[in-house]
Amino acid sequence: MTMTAMTETSTDNPEPIPAPVTGSSKEVPVSREIVLPAYPGQHTELGEKTVGNVTCDNPFMIAEDVNVYYGDNHAIQHVSLEIGKKQVIALIGPSGCGKSTFLRCLNRMNDTIETARVTGLITLDGEDIYRKEQDPVALRARVGMVFQKPNPFPKSIYDNVAYGPRIHGLAVDRAELDNIVFSSLERAGLLKEVKDRLDEPGTSLSGGQQQRLCIARTIAVNPEVILMDEPCSALDPIATARIEDLMDELSEDYAIVIVTHSMQQAARVSKRVAYFHLGLLVEVDETNKIFTNPQHKLTEDYITGRIG
């Protein structure tokens, strides 16, 4: 399959998505609408299951047959995925394939979009996060998020980091709050640079420092899962390297889900990789397996640079 043909696929042309390179030999007529879904072992009438292994040992968050609709746009289709404890999983795929959309399902940020509708089951530590009694505010304290563009509050550096603990009442007194702020900045690798200027606005930092400030702000709440949506896309290679090191360290305590457009970054930081295509989860596997021996033709095309 050539690149031109693939481009057509993404422009609403119902070009059939090619079958996997290996694995199931049956030719499935695939349309843009419904394809490739399913939890391991589970097939829908039309589709075929995600290639590779969506499960992992010690899963912490489990998504089962998740669909997201923006009005009539079926942006995420029958996605099932397990996210492990103390592990980095990278979501990759061409632009507009639904990585951010899926990520935002995990802390219910999609609730803030009026047209968005989510179906399926997502559990955190065994509990459905979309159940009625679940307060999204409490959920977001457990599932933190770092955004693509650094977005510090126009407040002081200290107040930026202290904001989460303050609203959740995590510190009983000033000393404890200081402690949380300093340790979070330390873990984000920012303390050395900012400890003399904690009163300055967070927006006065450089882009890379701002992004680390945002990470410090997120871990100050001590979440169990951290979602990162292209956290390095606005950064230079040095700042990127620092944040990748940081992710490495953080993965000792947290489950991390990172969206990235950089294969190298995915290869460096993640243990598992999930490849999305037009709202479908095409392939999930151990990182080295995906990059050395992709099972699905689409995955191979993408990581070798033929889709993108």
Place this chain on the structure above:
Amino acid sequence: MSTERTTLERVEAGLARRRRKELLFKLTGMFATAIGVVFLGVFFTTLIVKGSSAFQQTFLKLDIELSEAVLAPDGELDVRYADFDGLVRTALRAQLPEATSRVDRRALYRLVSVGASYQLRDLVATNPELVGTTQTLWVPASSNVDMFIKGDIDAEADEALRPLSDQQISWIRSLDEAGRIDMRFNSALFSNGDSREPELAGIKGAVMGSFYMLLVTITLSFPIGVAAAIYLEEFAPKSRWSDLIEVNINNLAAVPSIVFGLLGLAVFINWMGLPRSAALVGGLVLTLLTLPVIIIASRAAIKAVPPSIREAALGLGASKMQVVFHHVLPLAMPGMLTGAIIGMSRALGESAPLLMIGMVAFIVDVPGGFTDPATALPVQIYLWADSPERAFTERTSAAIIVLLGFLLVMNFAAVILRKRMERKW
């Protein structure tokens, strides 16, 4: 040369036309700007030329004998009934003894303002020990003398057509030669309420009326407007209803202000029974008037807060309320305050709706509260502009200058506020 034209030739051929169009457009713009500036210049110059003289007032120097026999005929001084007028007249007669007939004397008395006896009364009331002495005082001259000194009455004109007789003019000249006439700062303009006598009329009543009204307006319209804007922007579900409300608010901002006056008359006065002519009712009407302006400005300010800030706070687990009060409001505040001040300056300049609720009455007393009968600065201007006396004309211009001064200060405050509160993100 070939008939084929190169691209360069084609471009160059069109270039002259393009330049001509550009020049024409530039000239049109300059012309429009010039017209605006000229009108503004004419407006301000006439205003200042006409109004600046009102800040000066003619005073007469009189040696007034505070005779005990007149002030306290029974040995008891009662300033309420004492004949201060008589004292002023006596002093005037002493100054110009040639006026002997009753007619002459009456013409003579008309040179001094009735304010002279009020001034004398206040002086004696605060210093009763002065009774029995002779005091040299500067007392306000009547408005006709004032006009003559300011050159607004032509001594060469037909005597029947001017308010001062030849006799009176010669008296004024002789007083002037004796150094008994002087122009001084017209403090009455700022310390008095309205009056039938131009030389005693001041804007304090109107200014206080406007002040009380704006106080009511800002305390009601800012919180209500901001709350409505927050609700509509952040909480209201997008539906046909919210669209309808939005359209109506925008329409409300364009409703002629006199309609709000009619509404105020029907609702606040006739139905709720609030007092007529009161600053409270005026403030309520102006609240209705400024509310749409403040809501629209506040919504624009809220919309301008970057969504990334909201997302950051939501992502940390802030509730919707916390996002609004911790992040959106502080960032939107400069825009909201600017909107509020613009609304307030509109309210300050508004007169039509106040006419409907009876704030157009002739009110001498300076209002001391929200329910006292009051008038407002623009209405006072309207009232004075309606008076035929030349002396009121200059006071009209002076009041306009004061009103414009207030507006200038408010708009300046809006600019400063925005500059100081603006934060970068």
